[in-house]
Amino acid sequence: MSRLSRREIIGSGAASAAALAATQAVASPLDRDRILPVHLDKSRFAAAVAALRSIVGAEWVFADPDSTLPYRKCFTPDPRGEHIPSGAVAPASVEEVQAILKLANEYKLPLWTVSTGKNMGYGCATPASTGQMILDLKRMNNIIEVDPILGTALVEPGVTYQDLHDYLEANNLPFWLDVPTVGPIVSPLGNTLDRGVGYTAYGDHFFVQCGMEVVLADGTLVRTGMGSVPKSTTWQAFKWGYGPYLDGIFTQSNFGVVTKLGFWLMPKPPAFKPFMVRHNQMEDVGKIVDAMRPLRMSNLIPNCVLMMGAAYQLAMFHRREEIWTEPTQAPDDVIRAFANKQGLGMWNTYFALYGTEDIIAAIEPIVRQAFVASGGEVLTEREMGDNKWFHHHKNLMSGQLTLEEKGIMRWRGGGMIAFAPVAPAKGSETHGQTALAKQMLAKYNFDYSVAYAIGGRELHHIIFLLYDKGNPEEEKKADTCICELIRSFGERGWASYRTGVSTMDLVAQQYGESNRQLNARLKHALDPNHILSPGKSGIA
Amino acid sequence: MPAFRPTEITDAELKSLAQWLQESKADPKETGK
Numbered sequence: 001m002s003r004l005s006r007r008e009i010i011g012s013g014a015a016s017a018a019a020l021a022a023t024q025a026v027a028s029p030l031d032r033d034r035i036l037p038v039h040l041d042k043s044r045f046a047a048a049v050a051a052l053r054s055i056v057g058a059e060w061v062f063a064d065p066d067s068t069l070p071y072r073k074c075f076t077p078d079p080r081g082e083h084i085p086s087g088a089v090a091p092a093s094v095e096e097v098q099a100i101l102k103l104a105n106e107y108k109l110p111l112w113t114v115s116t117g118k119n120m121g122y123g124c125a126t127p128a129s130t131g132q133m134i135l136d137l138k139r140m141n142n143i144i145e146v147d148p149i150l151g152t153a154l155v156e157p158g159v160t161y162q163d164l165h166d167y168l169e170a171n172n173l174p175f176w177l178d179v180p181t182v183g184p185i186v187s188p189l190g191n192t193l194d195r196g197v198g199y200t201a202y203g204d205h206f207f208v209q210c211g212m213e214v215v216l217a218d219g220t221l222v223r224t225g226m227g228s229v230p231k232s233t234t235w236q237a238f239k240w241g242y243g244p245y246l247d248g249i250f251t252q253s254n255f256g257v258v259t260k261l262g263f264w265l266m267p268k269p270p271a272f273k274p275f276m277v278r279h280n281q282m283e284d285v286g287k288i289v290d291a292m293r294p295l296r297m298s299n300l301i302p303n304c305v306l307m308m309g310a311a312y313q314l315a316m317f318h319r320r321e322e323i324w325t326e327p328t329q330a331p332d333d334v335i336r337a338f339a340n341k342q343g344l345g346m347w348n349t350y351f352a353l354y355g356t357e358d359i360i361a362a363i364e365p366i367v368r369q370a371f372v373a374s375g376g377e378v379l380t381e382r383e384m385g386d387n388k389w390f391h392h393h394k395n396l397m398s399g400q401l402t403l404e405e406k407g408i409m410r411w412r413g414g415g416m417i418a419f420a421p422v423a424p425a426k427g428s429e430t431h432g433q434t435a436l437a438k439q440m441l442a443k444y445n446f447d448y449s450v451a452y453a454i455g456g457r458e459l460h461h462i463i464f465l466l467y468d469k470g471n472p473e474e475e476k477k478a479d480t481c482i483c484e485l486i487r488s489f490g491e492r493g494w495a496s497y498r499t500g501v502s503t504m505d506l507v508a509q510q511y512g513e514s515n516r517q518l519n520a521r522l523k524h525a526l527d528p529n530h531i532l533s534p535g536k537s538g539i540a
Numbered sequence: 541m542p543a544f545r546p547t548e549i550t551d552a553e554l555k556s557l558a559q560w561l562q563e564s565k566a567d568p569k570e571t572g573k
Contacts, residue, residue: 067546070543125545
């Protein structure tokens with residue numbers, strides 16, 4: 001038994017599953033008190049559910065409380081029950097999506113679209129408002145094309161990074177994926193549409209996206225860029241097409257349902273060398289950023305660099321009670337002492353060089369000099385050996401798949417919500433962000449568990465608020481704290497690049513009324529019945 | 541088994557996975573806790 005892989009054994013169960021599903025009795029959607037869409041009463045909702053079942057088959061509509069439960073699961077706080085879906089529907093084709101949208105317009109049924117629904121720090125599959133039905137696109141999981149010459153991919157929403165990784169391996173294609181932290185279970189389409197980031201030179205996922213297919217609310221099928229040209233052979237080769245560039249309005253938005261996404265794959269480099277720079281003081285954050293900025297701007301360091309705080313790193317593989325048993329924020333010296341025992345500093349900055357051995361040998365002295373001058377220790381595999389944190393980040397920077405970072409959710413009891421303000425790549429401002437975040441988190445007795453993802457000229461300061469999801473009081477506190485963080489940072493001009501379902505409206509307010517009105521006008525023009533993901537990014 | 545979505549894993553697949561977990565030896569290279 002142990003010779004078989006997990007994936008093989010799951011596959012063996014799949015055949016009997018289809019037969020089982022066909023024979024399962026479908027529970028009534030109205031068998032208990034339940035959540036309903038805001039504009040539908042019980043009988044109207046029951047009629048909508050019956051109509052959905054006629055489109056996708058009874059087994060792919062989930063409208064009783066038990067089968068809806070998995071769509072409610074999330075790590076983010078929801079103390080007032082404001083993000084509970086009424087059910088879910090899972091189409092298998094573009095035609096079924098079009099039929100569902102036609103029906104949703106008829107019934108005014110709000111649909112919250114997800115691809116794999118693994119938006120971990122931002123609400124998973126839960127909707128921006130209670131009563132929306134989840135439009136679950138996981139069954140649309142075809143890898144439509146991988147061009148081995150141009151290094152491009154075209155995939156459906158339900159394809160995961162693991163699926164694509166397996167495809168590249170099976171076909172012996174010399175490309176690396178750029179994966180987000182929990183790549184194996186996440187959709188490239190979903191992560192790109194939320195403008196997520198990874199850790200190689202292709203780390204800005206929307207930057208390397210190229211072409212989409214979108215179903216608009218009225219059922220119109222649109223291909224962006226070169227995809228609209230009959231017989232086009234350049235849909236995944238040229239991003240911009242002709243006329244206004246449209247792809248952006250379908251990211252972090254609710255203007256359509258994206259059913260195909262194209263993107264570029266990184267050619268596997270002949271040589272790759274991962275590094276870690278260790279700094280041991282919280283105050284070193286500014287020096288690190290100032291040392292990194294010119295190297296990123298000049299592309300001498302080409303990848304999306306991670307500057308990992310010690311508390312976050314420790315949470316990946318350790319429980320809080322091993323380090324600090326008080327309810328108050330874990331002090332820096334306690335975190336530092338434990339981190340040092342693991343070979344870590346207060347800040348651990350991971351980057352890599354890619355190319356040939358000669359190219360790496362030429363660049364390495366330049367980056368070493370910059371980081372040594374900042375007071376850091378520059379470490380490689382030679383010094384770090386099989387250190388599990390170094391190994392983890394080496395994997396991420398070479399497009400390997402791992403779920404190890406999910407361990408952070410066990411730090412304090414299964415709760416997590418991310419706050420991700422953007423900072424300019426200037427040491428003084430990152431120093432200010434760190435100080436403010438530590439102060440705010442300490443007020444609520446939460447630890448400073450963070451990572452800075454460093455782009456060329458900015459950083460995503462990703463603050464993970466880790467809390468006990470099983471404790472209602474702590475859930476309330478986490479909800480209050482995240483809102484206060486957003487407001488306090490906003491007063492300094494620091495707004496989020498992305499946010500969870502519970503704070504989408506709050507962040508949208510920070511981007512100003514003109515911006516909101518423009519989005520509202522676009523929304524009303526494209527989706528006059530507001531059936532698609534109302535509330536996404538604060539767009540009703 | 542309501543904890544999982546049928547679109548990501550079926551009951552039959554989950555049962556197979558549970559059996560595999562029960563019968564497999566621990567991976568000494570596993571670093572998670």
